[in-house]
Amino acid sequence: MSVFEKLVKTYDKSLNYDGVDGERLANRIDTLSKIGASPGGGVTRIGFSDEEKEAKAEVITWMKEAGLTVETDGVGNVFARFKGKDDHSSIASGSHVDSVPEGGNFDGPLGVLAALEVVEAWKTEGFIPEKSFEVVIFSDEEGSRFNSGIFGSRSYMGLVDEASQSLLKDNNGRTLEEVLDHYGTSIDEYRSVKKRDWEFFAELHIEQGKVLEKNNQPAGVVSGIAGPAWLEVEFKGVAGHAGNTPMNDRKDALVAAGQFVSEIESLPGTVSETAVTTVGKLEVYPNGANVIPESVKMIVDIRDIFKETRDEVLKLVENKAQNISGQRGIEVSLSTTTKITPVPIAEEYRAEIAGILKEMEIEPLEIPSGAGHDSMIIGSEIPVAMIFARSENGISHNPEEWTTLNDCVTSVHVLKEFIEKQMTK
Numbered sequence: 191m192s193v194f195e196k197l198v199k200t201y202d203k204s205l206n207y208d209g210v211d212g213e214r215l216a217n218r219i220d221t222l223s224k225i226g227a228s229p230g231g232g233v234t235r236i237g238f239s240d241e242e243k244e245a246k247a248e249v250i251t252w253m254k255e256a257g258l259t260v261e262t263d264g265v266g267n268v269f270a271r272f273k274g275k276d277d278h279s280s281i282a283s284g285s286h287v288d289s290v291p292e293g294g295n296f297d298g299p300l301g302v303l304a305a306l307e308v309v310e311a312w313k314t315e316g317f318i319p320e321k322s323f324e325v326v327i328f329s330d331e332e333g334s335r336f337n338s339g340i341f342g343s344r345s346y347m348g349l350v351d352e353a354s355q356s357l358l359k360d361n362n363g364r365t366l367e368e369v370l371d372h373y374g375t376s377i378d379e380y381r382s383v384k385k386r387d388w389e390f391f392a393e394l395h396i397e398q399g400k401v402l403e404k405n406n407q408p409a410g411v412v413s414g415i416a417g418p419a420w421l422e423v424e425f426k427g428v429a430g431h432a433g434n435t436p437m438n439d440r441k442d443a444l445v446a447a448g449q450f451v452s453e454i455e456s457l458p459g460t461v462s463e464t465a466v467t468t469v470g471k472l473e474v475y476p477n478g479a480n481v482i483p484e485s486v487k488m489i490v491d492i493r494d495i496f497k498e499t500r501d502e503v504l505k506l507v508e509n510k511a512q513n514i515s516g517q518r519g520i521e522v523s524l525s526t527t528t529k530i531t532p533v534p535i536a537e538e539y540r541a542e543i544a545g546i547l548k549e550m551e552i553e554p555l556e557i558p559s560g561a562g563h564d565s566m567i568i569g570s571e572i573p574v575a576m577i578f579a580r581s582e583n584g585i586s587h588n589p590e591e592w593t594t595l596n597d598c599v600t601s602v603h604v605l606k607e608f609i610e611k612q613m614t615k
Contacts, residue, residue: 194220197595205599209311212599223295232589237288237330245287264379265345268327274319283392284326294591304394308606320613343564393565400584408597411543412576413556414495415566417532421490426521429484444483464558465494495558533569
């Protein structure tokens with residue numbers, strides 16, 4: 191069964207109103223699902239790959255058919271403009287079409303196609319917005335090309351400096367300049383990327399979690415976007431023979447690391463309901479079955495939607511590492527390698543989305559986004575808001591990622607009404 195067939199099989203056609211067409215949206219999701227398709231049902235469209243470029247080209251065709259004026263900047267970001275009554279400034283909405291390896295069909299594309307569906311609905315209704323509207327596709331949001339996420343939006347906002355840029359290499363050892371040349375742009379065009387006349391940016395995205403599903407709601411309000419801080423921690427002990435070194439005479443770096451990982455689990459809850467800590471990567475040296483570990487390196491991913499509480503948790507984690515180091519008589523080194531400012535969504539926009547949901551008889555749940563999004567980067571300078579669509583089983587970055595067409599279209603209606611409200615301000 192194709193993605194289109196699965197989407198429309200249970201679709202409630204009564205959701206086709208105010209110019210929104212669920213079958214059109216389903217057909218476009220299905221078309222993109224075939225670009226970079228994986229045998230398991232998902233897609234592999236790495237940032238700056240031929241597959242990402244092909245997906246953009248497909249969407250650009252739909253944009254032009256809808257009468258939009260399309261421009262592409264030096265990092266491959268796509269901007270399609272629907273001229274409003276006042277063309278001096280614009281409101282924007284969109285997301286990305288790249289994926290992680292063996293990713294799903296909704297993370298990113300739904301946000302792009304939803305914004306385009308808003309325009310299609312306006313055209314059907316003969317509606318001209320008060321301000322211009324731009325549908326956006328950002329390049330390499332997932333960061334799979336350079337192991338550096340939200341690259342297109344960071345470049346757009348001028349947040350990739352020359353020093354960082356010169357160090358970038360993909361998994362094949364190609365520099366940013368080489369990648370851009372292959373992609374059809376250039377390093378000079380990249381350096382000339384300019385911001386546009388946006389007053390506001392809205393993004394529709396799948397939840398990638400289970401809150402909406404557990405509460406049986408099709409869409410929800412994003413309360414804020416968590417900014418990650420990555421703390422590199424290395425415990426340094428003394429290697430020794432696993433059989434000949436008594437338990438009371440060891441400086442085992444892995445035991446210290448294990449204690450640390452276990453004890454930081456409780457720290458976020460002492461500071462904030464939305465803060466989290468994760469250790470997903472460990473490197474043990476020398477990594478021998480019969481050798482006491484001499485060194486353990488790890489990355490602690492610390493997130494919250496508020497900078498103050500995120501940084502408070504970061505400090506607690508650092509203190510915990512130092513305390514365990516002292517207790518066990520081994521060394522520890524700490525280095526913060528990434529620190530991105532969280533973006534809380536303004537109460538005004540959360541309230542507007544909540545009001546729209548209530549009108550649609552949907553419980554307005556507020557959900558923090560633990561994942562980073564392009565909105566997090568854009569929100570560093572201009573107002574942003576996000577809407578979540580329900581994710582089946584909370585699965586994402588996986589071929590099993592799924593959002594029903596009913597939930598997709600319901601979320602489009604929320605986005606459409608919300609954008610129309612911003613047009614009158």
